Amino acid sequence: MKKTFINILIAGTVLFSASCKKFLTEESKTKLDEDKVYSNVELIETSLKGVYANWKNIRTDEQGLITMMGTDELQQGAFQMKSDALKGGLDRYDGNLNSLLNYTANQWNLRWPVVNEAAKMIRGLQKLNGAPGTKEATLLGEACFVRGFMDFELAMYWGEIPIRDLNREAELGFRRQPLRDVWTFIIDDFTKAANLAPAKNDPGRATSGAAWAMLGKAYMSAPESTGLRDFAKAKECFEKMMGNYTLVPYKDLWDYSKPNTTESIFEFQFSPIYPNNNKVQFQIGSRAVQSFFGDGCYYSGYDKVVPTVHAYETVANGGVWEDGDLRKRESIRYDFTYYGETPTLERITWEDLGNDYDELKPHVKKYEDFRTDKHSGMQINNEWNSGKNMPILRLGDIKLCYAECLNExxxxxxxxxVVNEVRARAWGGTLPADKRWTVASPDEFRTMMLDERIRELFAENWRRIDLIRTGKFVDRIKTYNKWAKQSGSIQSFNMLYPIPDVEMKLNDQITPADQNPGYH
Structure with a gap:
């Protein structure tokens, strides 16, 4: 990360090359330009747009799926597990999940440039000292939101992390900081964002509503050991913003002709045209479908992640889905028939997976984009160009979070x-009497909520965080993730990723002694 910081200052990119140390001994050739950039509100806004683009890029292609792997909701496809033993460690939780694993190192490295650029903007905007409501103040709110969100993810996935407050850089350095300090910093960023970010903004940019939502999530998610977990404060945060949004029919959330609905709090803006496509369908579609119909079928792909049995089966068969729940068919593809022809496994038997073939078992459906299909008339003809918007924060999620707070x-x-309000939408607006929750105890509510959040938020990248914050990470994964169950290797320390080896080699303030327990 220290090397990443240096590269950002000099070149604006993340490059692992030996030449960077040379810059440490040379007179800075960029300092004057940086001083100009971060004292000019128009240039800061241009930089902020670049930061949003880099953040959005984290959620594209295969790299956008890494933190979704290895849960009770999603697991890697069988062929992927067989062909890439190293990445298989993300589901097996075996010795391949270690500090040398490039997949987790890449997740670490992708986030720090965003954090650093946001930190530079924040310092510059603080110097400008704009009054509330001015452009300087609203941009400061947005930059705090971005840094807060990145730090939130980093802290959830890695625990103690460096704090990038450039006004205290001499004090803080590049060391991992105590969890209480990290979460205090995250909460402070979201508090500033909630008070300064605009109430309305361009799609894909932060608002005060998004900041209040994330501040609530931060209060719910801060480790209990920090003393900062506070469901009463989280509840108040959610109450400040929920009234500005409304639930829409569930299918509208996945209709590319209806982007940025009234339920949307913050979503990444994509299109099926390169370079604004997200490529996700290419990774999550069916290999068997691709072998039959080619890349011109909009649900072709390469099975990088597939639903666990628990996430696609009915309640009667040990899964989460109840009869009549409309979310099921919007979230998961069960039928692979394409214009009257049903694919088989015969063209991929060379994979030799025995009983593990899963290419025609249920797949993620939410990100399928018919605009890429050869029958769409748009002449795109390749699922690699998938470009539906991705919801990052939406009201359905926040209502369930709010309900958790009430329960606690x-x-x-x-x-x-509150849960029944969300469930009513899942049955078309009227919740059948036998589908209404009538929970008798807080513990029963907590258990039921774990499955309800799969139904509502399947494959929206909240599951790992949900399992960590609720303390159910190991129990649920070893029970419902096929590969983790087979391996039997998952342990409580796997709740955090290992600090990348390359970080410890390049940053003398994070050493092997600072590694997360259990890893080497």
Missing amino acids: LGKTADAVN
């Missing part, structure tokens, strides 16, 4: 009512 505050009956 002893208001379980009120919490049940």
